Each structure stands twice: as C-alpha cells, then as structure tokens.
Amino acid sequence: MIRINMFSQADSVQGQGVGSAYNELIQLLRRDLIDDFYVTINRYGNSDLTHYHTINPTYFANSFSRGRGRKIGYVHFLPETLEGSIKLPEFAKNIFYKYVIDFYDRMDQIVVVNPMFIKKLAKHGIDPEKVKYIPNFVSKSEFYEQTREQKNAFRNSLGIPLDKMVIFGDGQVQERKGVDDFARLAKVNPDIQFIWAGGFSFGKITDGYNHFKDLVDNPPKNLKFTGIIDRKELVNYLNIADLFLLPSFDELFPMSVLEAFSCNTPVLLRDLDLYKAIIDGYYMQGKDFEELNAQIQRIKNNPYILKQYSQLSKQASQEYSEEHLAQIWRDFYLEQYDLGLKLGQIRP
Known part of the structure; x- marks a missing residue:
C-alpha cells in the first residue's frame, strides 16, 4: 500500500x-x-x-x-x-x-x-x-439542501421573518474579501437581512484591522456579523440564504462558493477572471458595487431568477x-x- x-x-x-x-x-x-x-x-x-x-x-x-x-x-x-x-x-x-x-x-x-x-x-x-x-x-454529507421545516426553524431561532430576503456571505473580515462593499450593500438595501460569518483569523495584523473592528462593532442595523462559526453550523446559514454573496477582490478557489453550490444556494460574485476558468456560467456577477447592487435589485424585481440559479448551483455541485x-x-x-x-x- x-x-x-x-x-x-x-x-x-x-x-x-x-x-x-x-x-x-x-x-x-x-x-x-x-x-x-x-x-x-x-x-x-x-x-x-x-x-x-x-x-x-x-x-x-x-x-x-x-x-x-x-x-x-x-x-x-x-x-x-x-x-x-x-x-x-x-x-x-x-x-x-x-x-x-x-x-x-x-x-x-x-x-x-x-x-x-x-x-x-x-x-x-x-x-x-x-x-x-x-x-x-465539498462533501454532500456536510453541505446539502435542508428541508423547508429545517430552514424555517433556523430562521425562527435567529428572529428572521420567513418572508424576509436573506443575503449571506462568509470569510475572514478583511479588505480583500470585499467586506466594505458587503456592508454598503446592506446599507442601501435596508429591507434585506445581510449576514456575514467570519472573523479576524490573522488577529490585529489583519490589514485594516481597526477599521474593520469598528465596522463589526457598529454595523448597519440589517447586517449581522456572526464571528467565526463552526462548519457544521455554516450549513444552516447557507440554507436560509436566498442569495450567497462573495464580493472578494482576489481568490484562489473559495471553498465558501463550493459550499453554497452544494446547498443549492444561488451565488453572486464579483466579476473576476479566475472564476471564469473554473465556474463560469453557474453564478451571477458584478464588477463593482454598482453592478452588484443592480443584480440585487434585479433579483428583488424578478424572484424567479433565484430558482434558475439554484438549479445552476446544483449542477455546479455535481461537477465538484x-x-x-x-x-x-x-x-x-x-x-x-x-x-x-x-x-x-x-x-x-
């Protein structure tokens, strides 16, 4: 052997x-x-x-x-x-x-x-x-689409109304992850619940630590920072999300996107060349804050888009x-x- x-x-x-x-x-x-x-x-x-x-x-x-x-x-x-x-x-x-x-x-x-x-x-x-x-x-035994009852139960535990749109993102709280744009999008969309899971894995040597610590401590009312959570709990957040949003400026191949795909959650990403090489066609995109926000407005006006991209996420999860x-x-x-x-x- x-x-x-x-x-x-x-x-x-x-x-x-x-x-x-x-x-x-x-x-x-x-x-x-x-x-x-x-x-x-x-x-x-x-x-x-x-x-x-x-x-x-x-x-x-x-x-x-x-x-x-x-x-x-x-x-x-x-x-x-x-x-x-x-x-x-x-x-x-x-x-x-x-x-x-x-x-x-x-x-x-x-x-x-x-x-x-x-x-x-x-x-x-x-x-x-x-x-x-x-x-x-990503393993389907860990990241999978839950039942409607499970999704509703977790929403209730967080105090989020069942009919309220949820946009979820995760990763380290840092400039490269586009956390500032995530917070700005929350501010201009007060009718949507935004949630970011992640913290300061590099501690105080995180680039821009003081700025992001202040943001985490004083977020917009409709933005919740959960801090670092266990992967076993992450599946719950991905399942209550109507949309997974990762506005990173640079990535290799983010596991968080694969985890969202595996839960059949629709995905919105910043328009990066590296994504085109591996997951082109499976996600919505926007090159900057304005285009990301335009995509969110398009979804709000045309909810059926989420069903379309949920199916695309399912297809992507089979490939990976x-x-x-x-x-x-x-x-x-x-x-x-x-x-x-x-x-x-x-x-x-």
Whole structure:
C-alpha cells in the first residue's frame, strides 16, 4: 500500500478555507480511498509521498530528508493573493514572500486549485511542467439542501421573518474579501437581512484591522456579523440564504462558493477572471458595487431568477463533488508514486 504523509497546520486557525479544503481531502482519502493509500499526518518517519499543505518553516527544513519520498506542495495562496489580508513591514513582507516561492520551488510536484495560477507560478520561476490543477470539492454529507421545516426553524431561532430576503456571505473580515462593499450593500438595501460569518483569523495584523473592528462593532442595523462559526453550523446559514454573496477582490478557489453550490444556494460574485476558468456560467456577477447592487435589485424585481440559479448551483455541485474528485486524486497519487519510483525518490 502506498504511504502518504500529510504535513499540515491548515486547521489550526479557524475560519480559513485552507483548513476546509485540507479536511475534505483527508476525509476523502480515509473513506473513499482507504484501500489504496495509508495516510498519516505530521509524522516524521519514511513515506512514499509527502504532501505539504502549509508552508511552516519546520516543514521546509524536513523536506531535505530522504525519507520524505516524492514531495508534493499544495498552493493555497501566492504572495500577491496575500495583499489586503495581512499587514507586514515592507522588509518582513519581502522576506516572507520570497520564502513562499522558495518553499513551492523546493517541491517535486505542485498542485493548484485554479488553473490560472500555473502561469502566475511560472512568473515566479516555477516550472509549469511540475504544476497540476486539481479543484477543491465539498462533501454532500456536510453541505446539502435542508428541508423547508429545517430552514424555517433556523430562521425562527435567529428572529428572521420567513418572508424576509436573506443575503449571506462568509470569510475572514478583511479588505480583500470585499467586506466594505458587503456592508454598503446592506446599507442601501435596508429591507434585506445581510449576514456575514467570519472573523479576524490573522488577529490585529489583519490589514485594516481597526477599521474593520469598528465596522463589526457598529454595523448597519440589517447586517449581522456572526464571528467565526463552526462548519457544521455554516450549513444552516447557507440554507436560509436566498442569495450567497462573495464580493472578494482576489481568490484562489473559495471553498465558501463550493459550499453554497452544494446547498443549492444561488451565488453572486464579483466579476473576476479566475472564476471564469473554473465556474463560469453557474453564478451571477458584478464588477463593482454598482453592478452588484443592480443584480440585487434585479433579483428583488424578478424572484424567479433565484430558482434558475439554484438549479445552476446544483449542477455546479455535481461537477465538484467528492465522488468526481476521488478518482482524480487516486490517479494523481498513483502517477506520483510511479514517478517517484522511476526517479529513485521512493525506496521500493
């Protein structure tokens, strides 16, 4: 049996999509692919394949051990995608950004969750030939459409009238996520209940922390910030939402969108090129505050649009289901094992 060791601290900080993607993969391997692979986590013994999910310095150091076998790196972010997320002194930022690329370059194989990042990695000097695109996925056992009774019960628990429109978004409270636009949209649509789930995963080094802390403490009357919530509770919010809205300015492949798709919740996103490469046709879009607001007005005047996009979300969730991705990951790991044997990276 092929031995795979995962090195990860992805789930050590709550409220990050990196942790969600990591946990989904671990569950898939231990449930659907248990007969093919023996999976360990954060062990320093010998392995055939070592899959690095986070870029901790200790992981970089142990990547030089021959016992690691063939080394696989998971790209959840690039230096440019951290802009607007964390605020560091310029010298520290330059050192950290260089380290990020050095870590990826150290890997024998890179996995990206968005095909657009193959070219972006190439600009950083990473050979495109060693980069593989495998999308994120979501388990239907965790994110699914609930019954009308369940939806109504959760609405009642929050004190939201059954006939009131709900727009929901989630992610870290930071500039990159477009939280300011989310709050502005709430302010100009006082008849709609807006809810944002997420908090400050990076604490006070979050870019614009003071501004966003004030917004969270003093939101418009129709905007509720829940703080960081457990994924098991997230499914409840996605089910009471008439619309999922993520106005991010930059993303890799947000798990939150896949989770919304999996609950058959209609999706509205900022118009970003990266989405076109992976989920084009399944969502509504707007390039700025005005266009996002225009989409909301269109929905209010034509409620049938939500039924149309609920069906599109359902179709998208089938494409990014665990069943579909299980075979892709199985083929990928088997291919990496064969390459490792051929190149002498794995001891037979």
